Amino acid sequence: MTAADSQAYCTAYTKKSGSNFYYSFLFLPKARRDAMYTVYAFCKAVDSAVDEPPAGSNPQEEVKRWRAELDEVYKGKPISPIAVSLAHHVKTLGIPKAYFEELIKGVEMDLLHNRYVTFDELSLYCYRVASVVGLICLHIFGVTSPRAQDYAVDLGMAFQLTNILRDVGADAEQGRIYLPLDDLRACKYPEKEMLRRTYSPEFKHLMQQESARARHYYDKARAALAGLSRRERQALTVAEIMRGVYSRILRKIEQSDYQVFGPRIGLSTSHRLAVALGIWLRSRFS
Numbered sequence: 001m002t003a004a005d006s007q008a009y010c011t012a013y014t015k016k017s018g019s020n021f022y023y024s025f026l027f028l029p030k031a032r033r034d035a036m037y038t039v040y041a042f043c044k045a046v047d048s049a050v051d052e053p054p055a056g057s058n059p060q061e062e063v064k065r066w067r068a069e070l071d072e073v074y075k076g077k078p079i080s081p082i083a084v085s086l087a088h089h090v091k092t093l094g095i096p097k098a099y100f101e102e103l104i105k106g107v108e109m110d111l112l113h114n115r116y117v118t119f120d121e122l123s124l125y126c127y128r129v130a131s132v133v134g135l136i137c138l139h140i141f142g143v144t145s146p147r148a149q150d151y152a153v154d155l156g157m158a159f160q161l162t163n164i165l166r167d168v169g170a171d172a173e174q175g176r177i178y179l180p181l182d183d184l185r186a187c188k189y190p191e192k193e194m195l196r197r198t199y200s201p202e203f204k205h206l207m208q209q210e211s212a213r214a215r216h217y218y219d220k221a222r223a224a225l226a227g228l229s230r231r232e233r234q235a236l237t238v239a240e241i242m243r244g245v246y247s248r249i250l251r252k253i254e255q256s257d258y259q260v261f262g263p264r265i266g267l268s269t270s271h272r273l274a275v276a277l278g279i280w281l282r283s284r285f286s
Contacts, residue, residue: 006084007034010041013082017044023272024241027280028140035093035140036238038085043103043133045082050110063108070100093139102132114176115191119213122180123157130163131156134239143228143235151224151236155243158217162250165210169261172197179210197261207258211250218247237283244275 001009014022014037025036049062069083074097078087089095106128116122134152138144164171164178171178172195184191187206194203221243225233233240245267252265267275 001084003088006081009081010038010085013041023276024238032140035089038089041082042086046107050107095139099132099136102128117181119180126157126160130160141235143232147227151221154217155221159246161214162246241276241279244279
């Protein structure tokens with residue numbers, strides 16, 4: 001498979017996903033946009049191998065296969081379309097293999113754990129499946145200073161905590177609880193009530209606390225961004241578009257009074273595009 005063919009595959013795969021991230025990618029120059037499509041395709045494919053395994057597949061074996069694929073990416077002998085495209089971009093951009101290895105470890109945690117007792121335990125998971133992706137993206141954006149890394153880590157934490165809050169109901173249906181059990185106990189909301197998807201004053205209190213934690217990480221990311229140069233801030237416009245979209249999803253969760261046991265809360269396509277365009281214009285002309 002040629003590099004062009006593999007890139008076309010990754011681009012189509014990403015577009016088909018309907019991800020909130022897709023609309024931010026549109027504001028990147030083509031070469032960097034192609035790299036984002038490929039990185040997203042890799043992350044999504046690894047995640048889907050565990051969260052949405054094809055009928056008859058073995059998730060553990062799929063994770064093992066993706067580890068082998070990653071080895072081939074860095075050896076220069078990739079086979080699958082995603083791996084072929086990824087090999088090109090990691091070489092061009094100098095993305096460390098360790099980041100992708102951490103991502104795979106994070107996805108693998110879903111095979112090993114369906115509960116997290118403390119926030120420290122959960123934060124490791126969030127770092128691996130979200131913050132590490134942000135660190136990868138810094139290489140695509142061309143900004144890798146220590147302060148930019150702080151920004152990426154904190155923003156990844158905020159994104160993943162927002163996802164966890166939004167998907168509390170869907171996860172409970174699958175017997176999963178991502179909110180720390182220590183927090184459930186402190187709010188006097190039993191695990192069994194979460195699995196029953198029971199909305200109560202105790203649940204609302206729990207969600208308020210978790211939402212505040214997510215906002216804390218959005219605030220930390222904003223503070224880190226403020227300490228960057230103008231050039232670095234402009235290079236991170238796409239990440240700021242993502243922050244704009246996800247922080248609005250968190251706001252909608254809060255405005256719904258934490259009604260997350262019903263339809264999935266999100267933004268319409270037109271709303272996401274409006275947010276993206278507004279942030280891009282402010283970045284260019286402020």
